[in-house]
Amino acid sequence: MLLEKAAPRIDLFATLTRSEIVEVCSWIKPLRYAANTEIFHEGQHSNGLYILTSGIVSVKKISPRGRFSLADVDAPNYFGEMGLLDGTDRCASVVTKTEVDVSLLPFELFARKLHESNVAALRIALNVGRIVCQRLRNTNTKLAVKTATVAGIRRRP
């Protein structure tokens, strides 16, 4: 799928006008990866946001008991969005499950566009912020449940 066709179906690009989407498409670098390729590694410095236009990737995390799969992401979708805002290290790894087509929105270019108050970049950053807020609310709820579970189990005789 072409990025121009995938973008309007991805919440990350909500409220962007058609011309803003065309503009964003000029910032990106299309890449193709074979199945079972690692796109980035947990702990690596963030190089940008990946827009997945075709294929499936798997998000993996290392735990004290080995590497486990967190989720699968199907096109049209995206991953690596948190690094786009805060530029910190990757908190999970991403490995392709099939051959994939991705479009990389580079972090440095995006940061420059934000600095220049580019409206398309600001709209994307706002959308990432909204998505992350929703995710934090969900994670807080899960954390509260786990905390109550730990307390509950410990109280048992």
Add this chain to the structure above:
Amino acid sequence: MLLERAVPKIDIFSGLTRDQITELCGWIKPLTYPAGSEIFREGQMPNGLYILTNGVVGVTKVSLRGKFGLASIEAPSYFGEMGLLDGTERSAGVVAKTEIEVSLLPFDLFARKLQANNITAFRIAVNVGRIVSQRLRDTNKKLAVKTASVAGIRRRP
């Protein structure tokens, strides 16, 4: 403390120019609450971001075992920032611990400014997104520890 003096000390307003701070100060409504007042309640729809210019507030959450304090916030600081981005219900309540002075940045006004591509509003939104991203990373780590802890406790004879 005056809002104009408090704003440059608060991370949510970092990167704003002097003119943008003046613009922001024109959007807000100063309010005073006596100690013990409830500023908002968990589950309420968000009415905006509160900039705390004087005093101390407590963040509270209702659990199965009653209401408990999550954290205290001292001026100069802010609270209610997540609702400003995603417009979702308050995930915690806030109570004044001392007499406080706050400046309310109303949600509706802020949403209108974003829609109009106002750069000051965008900058604040991007800062909120960054702060929430960092918080999500921290919360994910805490959740991983709790999950491992639940698994560990359950495995014990």
